[in-house]
Amino acid sequence: MNQSPQNFNFERCEDEPIHIPESVQSYGFLIAFSYDDLNISIISENCETIFAEGIVGKNFLDILSSDTNERAFLEETFDRVSKSKIRLPIKLILNKALLKEGEAKDYLAVVYDSGHHYVVELEPATEFRDAYSAEQFIKLYSMSIAPRFKEMTSLGEMAQEMVSTIKYLTNIDRVVLYKFNDDYSGKVIAEAKAEDMESYKDLYFPASDIPKQARELYKTNWVRLTPDTELPPARLVPSAEETGRDRLDLTRSLLRTFSPIHLQYIRNQGLRASFSISLVTDGELYGLISCHHREPCYIPQNVRLQCENLSQLFSWHLLAKEEEIAKRKKHITDKAVDAMLDRIGPANPISRVVKSGERAFLDALNSSGFVYYSQYETITLGATLPIELIKDIFSKASEEGGFPYTNDSLYDDYPEAREYGIAGIMIIPLFEKKQYFTAWFRKETHRVQKWIGAEDEKSEDAPKAERLKPRSAFTIHTRTIKGRSISFDKTDVDTANRLNRMFLVYALDVQERMHISIQELEKQDNYRNEFLATLAHELRNPLGPIMSGASILESVDDDKTRKRVTAIINRQAEYMSKLINDLMDVSRITRGKVKLEFERLSIQDVLSDSLEIVEQQVKAKKHDISVNFLAEDVTVYGDKARLSQIFSNIIHNATKYTKESGKIVVDIRKEGVMIVVSVKDNGMGIPEDRLKDVFNMFTQIEAHSTHTKGGLGIGLTLVSKLVALHHGEVSVKSDGVDQGSTFEVRLPISKTAYEQSDSKEVDSVIQSKSKVMFVDDNADLIDAYCLLAESMGVTALGITSPTEAVEEFKAFKPNCVFLDIGMPDIDGYELVKMLKVLPEADNVKFYSQSGWGSDKYVEDSKTAGFDEHFVKPLSKDTIRSVLS
Numbered sequence: 001m002n003q004s005p006q007n008f009n010f011e012r013c014e015d016e017p018i019h020i021p022e023s024v025q026s027y028g029f030l031i032a033f034s035y036d037d038l039n040i041s042i043i044s045e046n047c048e049t050i051f052a053e054g055i056v057g058k059n060f061l062d063i064l065s066s067d068t069n070e071r072a073f074l075e076e077t078f079d080r081v082s083k084s085k086i087r088l089p090i091k092l093i094l095n096k097a098l099l100k101e102g103e104a105k106d107y108l109a110v111v112y113d114s115g116h117h118y119v120v121e122l123e124p125a126t127e128f129r130d131a132y133s134a135e136q137f138i139k140l141y142s143m144s145i146a147p148r149f150k151e152m153t154s155l156g157e158m159a160q161e162m163v164s165t166i167k168y169l170t171n172i173d174r175v176v177l178y179k180f181n182d183d184y185s186g187k188v189i190a191e192a193k194a195e196d197m198e199s200y201k202d203l204y205f206p207a208s209d210i211p212k213q214a215r216e217l218y219k220t221n222w223v224r225l226t227p228d229t230e231l232p233p234a235r236l237v238p239s240a241e242e243t244g245r246d247r248l249d250l251t252r253s254l255l256r257t258f259s260p261i262h263l264q265y266i267r268n269q270g271l272r273a274s275f276s277i278s279l280v281t282d283g284e285l286y287g288l289i290s291c292h293h294r295e296p297c298y299i300p301q302n303v304r305l306q307c308e309n310l311s312q313l314f315s316w317h318l319l320a321k322e323e324e325i326a327k328r329k330k331h332i333t334d335k336a337v338d339a340m341l342d343r344i345g346p347a348n349p350i351s352r353v354v355k356s357g358e359r360a361f362l363d364a365l366n367s368s369g370f371v372y373y374s375q376y377e378t379i380t381l382g383a384t385l386p387i388e389l390i391k392d393i394f395s396k397a398s399e400e401g402g403f404p405y406t407n408d409s410l411y412d413d414y415p416e417a418r419e420y421g422i423a424g425i426m427i428i429p430l431f432e433k434k435q436y437f438t439a440w441f442r443k444e445t446h447r448v449q450k451w452i453g454a455e456d457e458k459s460e461d462a463p464k465a466e467r468l469k470p471r472s473a474f475t476i477h478t479r480t481i482k483g484r485s486i487s488f489d490k491t492d493v494d495t496a497n498r499l500n501r502m503f504l505v506y507a508l509d510v511q512e513r514m515h516i517s518i519q520e521l522e523k524q525d526n527y528r529n530e531f532l533a534t535l536a537h538e539l540r541n542p543l544g545p546i547m548s549g550a551s552i553l554e555s556v557d558d559d560k561t562r563k564r565v566t567a568i569i570n571r572q573a574e575y576m577s578k579l580i581n582d583l584m585d586v587s588r589i590t591r592g593k594v595k596l597e598f599e600r601l602s603i604q605d606v607l608s609d610s611l612e613i614v615e616q617q618v619k620a621k622k623h624d625i626s627v628n629f630l631a632e633d634v635t636v637y638g639d640k641a642r643l644s645q646i647f648s649n650i651i652h653n654a655t656k657y658t659k660e661s662g663k664i665v666v667d668i669r670k671e672g673v674m675i676v677v678s679v680k681d682n683g684m685g686i687p688e689d690r691l692k693d694v695f696n697m698f699t700q701i702e703a704h705s706t707h708t709k710g711g712l713g714i715g716l717t718l719v720s721k722l723v724a725l726h727h728g729e730v731s732v733k734s735d736g737v738d739q740g741s742t743f744e745v746r747l748p749i750s751k752t753a754y755e756q757s758d759s760k761e762v763d764s765v766i767q768s769k770s771k772v773m774f775v776d777d778n779a780d781l782i783d784a785y786c787l788l789a790e791s792m793g794v795t796a797l798g799i800t801s802p803t804e805a806v807e808e809f810k811a812f813k814p815n816c817v818f819l820d821i822g823m824p825d826i827d828g829y830e831l832v833k834m835l836k837v838l839p840e841a842d843n844v845k846f847y848s849q850s851g852w853g854s855d856k857y858v859e860d861s862k863t864a865g866f867d868e869h870f871v872k873p874l875s876k877d878t879i880r881s882v883l884s
Helices: 010-015 045-049 071-084 134-151 155-170 212-220 260-268 301-343 350-356 358-363 387-399 415-420 490-555 559-590 603-613 615-620 640-656 688-693 715-725 751-756 760-768 779-791 802-812 828-836 855-864 876-883
Strands: 023-025 029-033 040-044 088-093 106-113 118-124 174-180 186-193 223-226 233-237 273-281 284-293 369-373 378-382 405-407 422-431 436-443 447-453 475-481 599-602 624-628 635-638 663-671 674-681 729-733 741-748 771-775 795-799 816-820 845-850 868-871
Touching: 029 045, 029 233, 040 045, 045 233, 071 088, 071 106, 071 118, 088 118, 088 301, 106 301, 134 155, 134 301, 155 174, 155 186, 155 284, 155 301, 212 273, 212 284, 223 301, 273 301, 284 301, 301 350, 301 358, 301 490, 301 855, 350 358, 350 369, 350 378, 358 369, 358 378, 369 387, 387 405, 387 422, 387 436, 415 422, 422 490, 436 490, 490 559, 599 603, 599 640, 603 615, 603 624, 603 635, 603 640, 603 663, 603 674, 615 640, 635 640, 635 741, 635 751, 640 663, 640 674, 640 715, 640 741, 715 729, 715 741, 741 751, 771 779, 771 802, 779 795, 779 876, 795 802, 802 828, 816 828, 828 845, 828 855, 845 855, 855 868
Parallel strands: 624 663, 771 795, 771 816, 816 845, 845 868
Antiparallel strands: 023 233, 029 040, 029 118, 040 233, 088 106, 106 118, 174 186, 174 284, 223 273, 273 284, 369 378, 369 436, 405 422, 422 436, 447 475, 599 635, 663 674, 674 741, 729 741
16 A cells, blocks of 8 residues: 655655655564564564464574574674664574464574664575676676776766666666765766667756665665565554653665655556665765656565675775766876976066967866956956956855855855856955956856646745645656856866966965065165265275365475375376276166277286286285296287276286285186186185175175275176177176185187187087077067177077967077077967978978976976986086086
8 A cells, every 4th residue: 555645745855754654565474582582572564464472572693493593693683783874684484483474484594783773684585697697797797797897988978887786686667876075965967778668868857856764774774675666664563652662763774765745756657566776975975866667576685695795895996986086187187287387488578478378278177267366466267247246255155154155146146246157156265365266167058957746836946845746647847057167176176276276376476486586676775875885985985185185285385295196186086087987988888889899919928917906906915926827829809998898907906905915816728619717816805695796787796895995896797798799698706705715717719700709619519509699579688699699609599479389490400509498379389390491401400498497397208309408597607517
């Protein structure tokens, strides 16, 4: 007989106490007995159909066959179920003397602990498919089907194999696999069915179809059979009302009766039997395998328990495949992030990089728009909301502690979003206190969902009494969902977090560069203030004697005194003139207004002139100065006056910063096409942290020290600028304070060396690598690289547009090429492949450069076809090493 659902409160079915129904399905028998004496206290009323006399009050072991020699094992089993809180299978032989005539004595059973009793549920042992056993199907699955899962690329493929396996095992009409969403709504992702049944594939069902307490039972009890919705239940006796006992907890029961509401739900689909298998991972309900049959269908207990074993395999296989797919997606995302990071640099900011790959960037999260926001910069891609609205959403989410914040129905909370067609948003903070964040957007999408309802039901939100009312058939309805976007899920959050690494690094880099810039500005400001104070001091020093001398000249007629005063005024005026000339020189050189008169000169003559200029200062401090000339005279190509100025300034510097009776050594050596002059002293030295500032304007090491004896501290700035104009190099070394200093100047020996920076020793280099091509979208950097190359006598060509590089390469025919990796339109990896296939590329060396230099970038460059990878910026030594 059927239980009519008419008297049930359908709207409160989630509160129904389904785990204590006080009845079981009558295809099996329940016997409950006490922990202590094993005396039977509760049975299902259908036990009376197999036992000839009442068994309540008997010891459970006494109802078993006397032939049973496993009583000790049974007692151990009782102990195990109490400790483990799980259900265990056993086989029992009943005492034939207690059974009615013709009743079977062999039973399959399960034992569990209900909290106050041991419970045994028995089902008659039957045959199931004589040719095969359930164990063989599991073996078949594990040996032939499961190994192929690795080859499958989607969850759908894997799920299809699983439902096919269960259908073959049970021979049931239809088997579907539901996968749950985070909110416990779900969708049918696989189906195996009889040909004449309507398909449930892609069927949507709301979370309310499976109430919370039912989901909890599915997590504990993994297999549940309803062999016949019309099968009458068997009540538990004596009843709780009669005895005042607690209702028996049937959470782990195989036989527990279903809610009349659930039975009606099955009938509404035109079914008579159902069987469900839970898919549980990490203690959470991943999904359900649901089996539907149009006629009564009994599945023996041992087969159901084997399906329970299979469900564990299914659960972990699905989770593993999902993680594998997520890992694959993560790998693709990480590769894209690394590629973008590689392209980011001073000449290729992050905004340009992400915009150049906008479509791929947005596709990574199936989004229509993106915003990166910080105090210093805002980057927008695609369709987004106004930044002020996004900040309002961010602030509200921050107050409610909801990060990452996701919302797929923005119109409900922010109606103004409808104007932009943006219904979904995900916000992830980079620095929450500073309100730096990234935001992803999804447009409103109209989605069609299929779901089951009563014939006149129009909505999944209709009253459950309408949805579950009896009928002879069921209907699959469709509905269009509006005003919502596709939801952001955990995978989206994980992907966004990986992409955010790039923006976090960028934000930190911007902060650091701002901090360094501020420090440098503060340092330069201090240097400038110090320089101005020094300039004022140095100009006042000669003004004092000049003004005093002028007063004296007005009041004396003595020729001897007048000559003496005139000499003082002339000396001081010359000193002032030198200070002003030095300042003017720096200014003219900086503005490119200095013209040099180049000629071939003897380096010995140049140094002799320089020593004459500083002779008085050297003698005044009693220094021992020695010059180690080469055996043969060596030439230098340059402007005589300026070369003398270079070396006199360096020697003067050594004189000034070395205590009296110091040692100064000038060495000359030849290195290929360059002449190298070093000036070494044993003076006060230079602290390591100040070496990089020695040639900077406004810099004077220990400006107020008694060692300095005046001066503006711009002599070495002049030196570096004049050496550069001669296509040479100047450097300084010092082991630290009081360890002396060594300045080295490298200059070309001839006009040819000046133009080509080579001699007979490197003729082979000139012949094979005399043309260098640089491609980089930073114009200033290109100019600097070309100047460096030309200073070594190499013909250089700089290209700032990668799209023009191919034609320029053909015309210029370089011997080696430096390509920037991160360029818009065409990156270095793509460009090198385009160039290397050209006939003009024979014997050409290709070198990559970027702001990144990890092993990954070196490997990627080699894979792309580069001969070597360099980290920006290229130095003169790097270019020279390549050429030599």
